[in-house]
Structures are given as structure tokens and as C-alpha cells.
Amino acid sequence: MRVHFCEKSRNSKTGPIPLSTTSSDTCPQACPFRGNGCYAESGPLALHWREVNNGTRGDTWPEFCAKVEALPAGQLWRHNQAGDLPGKGDSIDVWELGSLVKGEPGQARLHLHTQADGTAGESGRGRARECGRLYHQCLSQ
Numbered sequence: 433m434r435v436h437f438c439e440k441s442r443n444s445k446t447g448p449i450p451l452s453t454t455s456s457d458t459c460p461q462a463c464p465f466r467g468n469g470c471y472a473e474s475g476p477l478a479l480h481w482r483e484v485n486n487g488t489r490g491d492t493w494p495e496f497c498a499k500v501e502a503l504p505a506g507q508l509w510r511h512n513q514a515g516d517l518p519g520k521g522d523s524i525d526v527w528e529l530g531s532l533v534k535g536e537p538g539q540a541r542l543h544l545h546t547q548a549d550g551t552a553g554e555s556g557r558g559r560a561r562e563c564g565r566l567y568h569q570c571l572s573q
Contacts, residue, residue, distance in 0.1 A: 433458055433518060434490035436480070437499045446510050450503060452496065453477075454515025455485045460522040472514030481514045493518060497531045 436453045443451060459466055467473070472481050483489040491499070503509060511532075518528035 433493055434484050434487055435493060435496035435515075436484045436490035437496055441510070441513075443510075443513060446513070450507065450509035451513050452509075452511050452515075453481060453484050453490070454512050454518075455490070456481060456515060457485070458516040458519060460516065462522050463516075477514055484515075493528055494531070500532060 434455045437450065438452070439450050440448045441451045442448075456472075459470075463470070465471075472478060480489070490496075500509070517524050518532070519525040
């Protein structure tokens, strides 16, 4: 898994805030958009995403988390303009997620994932703090 951190986005939807792009190996197999209209699989974002995927752009997860932790207090940022939470297939790696939620709260793009009890997680947008609740919930089970 690789994650590219951009300090000032040129993404017109987010505006000039920090954002990340995570490699496609984090995307769940169950995602209905995988190979079926995923906006990150084509267009300008796809060019960038391919470079994150092949390792010519981006950082390791710990390096990325250090950059998030270094953001000024209260800085809004977006996680995953492409890609998903750390993990493989349809499972989230709650330990790696926990190392991220120690940083600044941000808005994250979430896709379909399996929760600790084996049921499907919710898709859509959520806050990193909500991800933190999932992390702590998984730890307590």
C-alpha cells in the first residue's frame, strides 16, 4: 500500500486543502464501482493513481501518518480522493487505521468494507473520527 499526500490540492471539489490518494490495492473487491464507472480509473486522476500504484509517487503508511500528524491543529483535509482505508480486499486493517486517526480529523472517502462481525459496512463519506470509533469498536470485540 502506498499513499500520496498533497499539501495543497488542485481538486476543484475539495478546494486547496491537503488530500491523499491511496493505492488501488486498498479498494474492496465488493465495490460496485470497481471496473464499472469508478471515477479514479479514468481521466486525469487515473494517471496520478497509476503512479501511486506502481510506487513512483507516494509514501509508506507510517510516513503518510507522520505527515497527517504534522498538520496544523484544526486543518481540514481529505483522505482518499482515490483508494480506500488501509487493508486488503474487503477487510480494514484496524491497527493501521488507528495510527491514522491519532492525527488531525479529516473527511474520508469510504467504500464498502466488511466489519469485524462479518457484515457489510456502510459506503459513502464519513469523518476520520467516525473511522476512529470503528477502530475502537473492533478492538473491543
